[in-house]
Amino acid sequence: MNRYIVYFSVILFCLFASAQNKTSILLSSTGHTGKIRDLGFIYGTNELVSVSEDKSLRWWNIEEMSLKEKRYLPDIIERSGSNYAIAINENLNLVAVGSAYNTLKEYAPVTIINNSNKSITKTLNVHQNNIVAIAFHPTDPLLISGDESGKLVLWDVSDVLSPTEINAINLSDKINEISFHPSQNIIAVATDSKLIEIIEYDPTNKKLKSNKPISGHYLGVNRVSFSSNGKYLISGGQDGYVIIFSQEGKVLKKISGLGHEITSLAITDDSEMAIAMTKVSGMGRSYTLPEGIPIAEFNGHSNTVYDAVFLKDENNNYLVASAGGLENEILIWNPINGTLSGKIGNGSAAVHNLEFVDNKLLINQTSNRQQYQYSFDLTDLVITPNPDNVISKNNKEDIKQLTPYLLKKGSINVKNDKDIDGRILSYYSTADEGILVGSDFTLSHYDKNGEYVGSLIGHTGGVRSITSNKKYWITGGEDEVIHFWLKEKYEDGPFASLYIKDDNEWVLWSADGYFASAGQGADHFGWLKPSSDDFQAFFNGSQFFSILFRPEEVQLSLEQGISVENILKAQGDRIFSINNIQRPAVALLEHPFSIDENNRSFYLISNGEVYQSDVAKITLPVKAIDGGSGIKEVAVYQNQKLIKSHQISSDERTLNLEYEASLLPGINKFSVIAINFQGIESRPDQLSVNYTGSAIATGDLHVFNIGVNNYKNSSYNLNYAEPDAKAFLEKIQAQSGNIFENVYAYSMYNEEVTKANVIAKFQEVIAKAKPQDLFIFYYAGHGTVDLESEFNDYYLVPYDVTQLYGNNEMLKEQAISAQELKNMLAEVSAQKQLILLDACHSGGAVELFAMRASPQEKAIVQLARSSGTVLLSASGTQQFATEFDELGHGVFTYALLQGLDGDADGGNKDGKITVNELKAYVEDHIPELSKKYGGSAQFPTGFSTGQDFPISVKQN
CATH class of the missing domain: 3.40.50.1460 (Rossmann fold)
Structure with a gap:
């Protein structure tokens, strides 16, 4: 059978199996675990929004460099759900997301989100290919979306609950980026041809039509953007050039010297400065407009930068947020002097190298392949940092990589398809003289004759490392996950998976959802419960700690290659199915709050997130709501320390409780959770209180x-x-x-x-x-x-x-x-x-x-x-x-x-x-x-x- 028929048959099987299973396990760390494809900044706020191939949509607080919200779009299954483009309309307070083709729905969705309450208002469904470009008009209620097939669709979003299609046009090449002119009825489209397509639109006649294209690049155009004053059009190409055009399409400046193709561009809202960033090297440079004079250079990323945007800090100074590298992180830097200001969402890092020695998995998450950061002991489930005395097993000497897409082993060749597999990133000789090949998009098994045998489906990023022991193939990649595959059952997906944030924080989970962890490791994975019309419900691993934290059984499962469920059955223990979970109870810190002196109330400071109090004792009202499996306990925490555990004896569906708390000087962070009779915890509801009263003496x-x-x-x-x-x-x-x-x-x-x-x-x-x-x-x-x-x-x-x-x-x-x-x-x-x-x-x-x-x-x-x-x-x-x-x-x-x-x-x-x-x-x-x-x-x-x-x- 043809290799690609087999491959897509496996994908389709997994897609439908996943749909039947209803709930899927995924890594969900603080940072993105896939390529961050697009960024958007909401001016007048501190919110940066990002979308990624890890299937998530995230809102970040740039002042605190912290995650505010994380959402997953409906019906994310296996390969679908990756998000490639984002657009923001500040006037309508809308966020639009363009995503990958959904095999079950048979379209690629454009999702319109109300940014005020983070809810989905509408899903648009006319694209039949991955949507990789999307843009709002700066002033008019218009949205345009473009996909990899070249289809361009113009939408009327004046009715946010029911956007309508105005017109569509099919271009001859893949669309990479779209930009509206701020005052003229034209759209610039960057395509894989050498041309920037100029599209005219007439909202009255509801028509799109091609106009004379703009030339200047000698390879495909990746990025294009009009300046906010409409005077300039800037493009970045696969030829490595940045070109500044006049609005009529005349070349004002052609800039070289960045060394690699341009993968991101941005212009300040005063139209006086631009940045360009590159593939592979990840470097960036800022320029004056329209002169194109270099201002500063930035070299903070380890690899390709997929997008960059200008921000404004609290003093109204420009900063840049750029996303990329093998760490899938967002860096904040100064475009005037090139200095790094901070990092957002950096969780872990790509797994560059793995080796299995003496029942220990050696792990390297840096680009320095001469050292290992961690040793993970599979017998004791213990991580040791900076392991010594590594005896390397070279299992690649008989394989030669001739090109980014071609391997040679003896007389056989293994060749990747550029569009289906991408580049070859790793390879491994198997015991049966075959080859495992890790690539940008696939992980494939070939026999000793070079014939395709099957695919190992589970990674959501490029596979950069492969090793094995007697039972497992073990792989790691740009998604920061290490997967263990039973050799005789690899088609079933990963048997177990490991994520390491650092040696004090990691989680190892089985395919049936049981886990072992250290530190806050359980916070970094969880389950998506599908929804057909709104964001999917995400349940964090920590919410199931009392049920699914089973370190002994997880270790035994990994050692013997037997599922945790079967081990528990043999022990006569209760089996818990994540697919049959009851909705957790809910616990909320109610408003307003009371203070014990003169019945004064809290008052909010400007950002609406921290309360002020000048008295030391407060009363916290809590409402707990039954989600379907009762309320067993309500727990209140202050600065993460338990201050009250309330055991519930009644069967009431809604409870109103009050707790007294003594404040410490400065910020006091309170949280509350409810625990149901299955042992499932609610997501914590949180608030902060700043105590400004008199200081307390030194403690005892x-x-x-x-x-x-x-x-x-x-x-x-x-x-x-x-x-x-x-x-x-x-x-x-x-x-x-x-x-x-x-x-x-x-x-x-x-x-x-x-x-x-x-x-x-x-x-x-x-x-x-x-x-x-x-x-x-x-x-x-x-x-x-x-x-x-x-x-x-x-x-x-x-x-x-x-x-x-x-x-x-x-x-x-x-x-x-x-x-x-x-x-x-x-x-x-x-x-x-x-x-x-x-x-x-x-x-x-x-x-x-x-x-x-x-x-x-x-x-x-x-x-x-x-x-x-x-x-x-x-x-x-x-x-x-x-x-x-x-x-x-x-x-x-x-x-x-x-x-x-x-x-x-x-x-x-x-x-x-x-x-x-x-x-x-x-x-x-x-x-x-x-x-x-x-x-x-x-x-x-x-x-x-x-x-x-x-x-x-x-x-x-």
């Missing part, structure tokens, strides 16, 4: 430390839990006095440690701690999981618990559950909290642990995440914290003490140890210590939210 430190060496059931006894707890308290007291006004200790050991005593001691802390304080909870002893409960509840085990497993009534009555601990942490007012759990000891429990899958890591991470604390725990997946006689401590506390002594002081070596420095030190050194003294590396579990803060000062 509260340390509650517990150590249980001797248990009532002596088979559970430990050697170093009590000494570890005492040593930690002594160290933190000695080294924290210079940071805190007072240090308060709350301690208990051995038989003192009962549930009642722990709760009573917590009440002492709750009564004394203030919002500006730091609270540290240190626990050394046993921890356990009730595997009989629905959500595998986690418990800290006091002295008098005599049975770790098989007696859930005893655990409920005498142990301290994670939910109870979370509620007590919420009541502690201290905004900065650190939880240290040396609670995965072996002792007499080792046989019981060994007989069961260990869900402790999930429970511990969920505790940290839901409480908004920084948490460190002794051991990770299916491991046990170990006590070594040579160290005189458990390895966890030994590493803590070394770090607090000063070894964790990183960065600028300022003598202060912060929680993030301590976390990084412990995570790096526990594997080394446990391997040195015990023979095998152990990996701690860590999770942090919110700001970094100091806890210790190095003693000289």
Whole structure:
């Protein structure tokens, strides 16, 4: 069968399969993960809008360099949904998006969006090819769209709810860009021919017609733009020239010297300055108009710049936003001096190189192929930065790349189609003497005779790296994702996928939606639930954390090549289908707000996003609405720390609640979520309050430390839990006095440690701690999981618990559950909290642990995440914290003490140890210590939210 027939058959199959499945998984990081094809700036606001091949449409706040809104258009399936062009009409407050051809709908959509409420007003459906150019008239209610086939359509958008087609015309070449003249009824069209087509339009007679074209380029024209005063027309060509024409089409200036074809142009709204940017080199240059005199050069992008626009800052000075490079990022720079002002949306980077050595995946996300940034251990799901001692396996010596589109292996040739595949970016010799070929648009498998076998469909950007192990082909690309493909079932799509933002933030997800992650990694992927007439509903991975965060099962799945669902079925666990989700509940912070002094109200500052208050206590009204599966809990956070967890006992569909909050000086960021009975979280509703009242005195430190060496059931006894707890308290007291006004200790050991005593001691802390304080909870002893409960509840085990497993009534009555601990942490007012759990000891429990899958890591991470604390725990997946006689401590506390002594002081070596420095030190050194003294590396579990803060000062 012809290779292209096979290829498109596979695509069509995936398209219809995807439509049937209803919900699809995709990466959705802070930044774009595909080529950013077009930008638009809304003058008079701080909003920059971008569209990308990653299928998303995003609004950015250029003052804060942050993401404001993210949307996905309807019916995005597999290859459709890429967005190529954007236009903005400020008078009508409209955004128009031109997208790829939709196989199911059988048209390429022009989507009209109301920018005020970010809703779709209309979808226009006359194009039969990818729409790559779109423009609004600067003053009249007109829109024009052009596609790759050369079709040009003029629209009347005076009725924003029902735009109408005025006329269409077919040109002979692909359209690349369109520009309206501001005062004459003409349109300039850049095409793949050497000509700029000039199209006349007559709104009265509703006709488009070709006029005399403008010549000047000797290759295709990529960009064209009229100046806002109508005096100049500027074009950029595939020949590398920028040409400044008069409005009559006379060449005023022909500019060379950028070295590559021009891929983006922009003109200031005063018509006095222009910029041009290039393919491959990614450089840009600003010029005066109409003289074409160079002003400044910019070299910030690593590769092609797909679009650039002028912005205005708060002082009315011009800046440039340019999008491109292999990082798919937006750079903000100064066109007068060429300096970089900032980056928007830079999430991760393209995966340039992969290699598999000793069950570790070596990963390089820089263009320097001589080094690897990360090693990802598939056994322990641990990322190590800057791995050493790499032994390279060269599997490409027998393949030669002769041209950007041609490979040779022995006597066979593999040739790419320029339009279907694009350039060859990577290749790999397979065990059966075949070849995998990664390209701009495809990833293809060829046999030893050079015959096409099949396509691996899953990447949304060029595939730049390929490696393998016994079970998988592993690929990475410009979409920043690493895919694992089962060799015998690669037609089914990726078996698992990995995204790394940095070594502290990553997510690994399976094809059935279960995942393992570190840091805020779960925020970077999620599910689209289709809609036929509005933006698709996007559910973030974090919303399903309590259900789908299954690190042990994900690791086992990757190791064995068995789906997580089948592993869970074999274990008798509940299966959760993302396709059957109930709509999450909704929680909203209501307006207006009340203050406890004189019943004064908040008032808004100018940007409408931050409230002001000069009193320290406020009341937050919250409305919670049932989405179909009840409301189990409402949680309120201040600066990411849980301040109230409200367990709901009623079955009301709508609840109105109030919470009191004490403000800290400066900005206080509040958020609220509702959790339904499936364990699904709502998207957080957020607001910020700026407290302008009197400053609060320096904070205090509260340390509650517990150590249980001797248990009532002596088979559970430990050697170093009590000494570890005492040593930690002594160290933190000695080294924290210079940071805190007072240090308060709350301690208990051995038989003192009962549930009642722990709760009573917590009440002492709750009564004394203030919002500006730091609270540290240190626990050394046993921890356990009730595997009989629905959500595998986690418990800290006091002295008098005599049975770790098989007696859930005893655990409920005498142990301290994670939910109870979370509620007590919420009541502690201290905004900065650190939880240290040396609670995965072996002792007499080792046989019981060994007989069961260990869900402790999930429970511990969920505790940290839901409480908004920084948490460190002794051991990770299916491991046990170990006590070594040579160290005189458990390895966890030994590493803590070394770090607090000063070894964790990183960065600028300022003598202060912060929680993030301590976390990084412990995570790096526990594997080394446990391997040195015990023979095998152990990996701690860590999770942090919110700001970094100091806890210790190095003693000289």
